[in-house]
Amino acid sequence: MRGSVWIPLAAFIAVVSFAIPGIAQVPDVTGVCVMYCGGGSGSSGSGSSGSYHHNTPSEPSETPSYHAPSQVYHPHAHRGSDGQWHPDDGYRWANDDEDDFSVVWVPGLRSYQYPHVIASTEENRFTTEDGYDWIVPNPQNSGVGVRWVPNKRSVRYPNILTSAREGEWHPEDGYSWLVDSDLGDLRVKWVPNMWSRIYPHVLTADTEGRWKAADGYSFVDPNHNLGVKWNPGIRSSLFPHVYTSKTQENIFYPEAGYVWVEGSLKWTPDLGPVG
16 A cells, blocks of 8 residues: 555574583484483494483475565655655656556646756656746756746736746736736736836827827837837827927927917917917
């Protein structure tokens, strides 16, 4: 059984002869008298009381032998300090039969020895848990130390990144949690018209993964990054009769003949262009 312990016992055989006065003595296993056998003062073949005469056997008795059992071995299993059998790292018992020591490789199974290390899809190889990386490049994936890596993309959940604090995650730029992440649900959704948390004056577009420059700005080199520049003296892309300032970034002025009225514009024929 997986939890049983088999301990071999040495076999010992001993023959002890005791000498008791007045009683014939018993020879040892070789047929030679060992104690109080007496010399025998009479004729040949006779002996005094207290003596035991015998014929020496033609062949010595067989010496008892002991054969050590062969060492028990189960592939990908080992005996622990508790004396019981356990699957090797990355393996589980194939079934619940206590007499069956077969195991199966389980991808994604956490290592029994190393924290934040899991079994890979390839048998007998390991990888890091999501959000972690090897402290030292580890081509053998043998399970040495790992570290938490901030701003690392998740390999399990799309569009989320590791936070600075170990074990915490945040949505990628342009996304928000679908539900409260404290509930353990790490799904996210794209949110149109959300300000970028990385690039100033940049917002999410209606199409997921697409971005647009804020009103009055345009992209400098959209093929490389989302950096923008202010464009003075151009029409607003959001509000009619509004222009960007020619001298100040992120400032807008009404078109000639209009003035601001409680956040909106009103036509005033006598007002000239400003800004």
